[in-house]
Amino acid sequence: MAIEEKPSRNEDEYFARLDAELMKERRTKLDVDRLKQERSTHLNKCPKCGCDLQEREHHHVKVDECVECGGIWLDKGELEMIEEFDKRGSGFMTSLFRKGR
Numbered sequence: 001m002a003i004e005e006k007p008s009r010n011e012d013e014y015f016a017r018l019d020a021e022l023m024k025e026r027r028t029k030l031d032v033d034r035l036k037q038e039r040s041t042h043l044n045k046c047p048k049c050g051c052d053l054q055e056r057e058h059h060h061v062k063v064d065e066c067v068e069c070g071g072i073w074l075d076k077g078e079l080e081m082i083e084e085f086d087k088r089g090s091g092f093m094t095s096l097f098r099k100g101r
């Protein structure tokens, strides 16, 4: 039976590749974790000035309003609801902006 005197080149390459894959995997995991953390610190914060957003319900549409700069943010689908209200002539937009001023 033949005994290998030194580890084959293929084996070295195999382990080098395995290391690279592990490092890549670790890198990806770190990036994902950092993204999650970044996102959670932005949760319910105004994208313009970074202050807290306050939820306000207006004709069943929930808008997030910044207490600092007065910016108003809508969730997906809420603009469509507002458009619908406006088509019916409810004056939704007018009353939304007049309220609290």
Ligand SMILES: [Zn+2]
Pocket: 046, 047, 048, 049, 050, 051, 066, 067, 068, 069, 070, 071
């Ligand atoms: Zn703001």
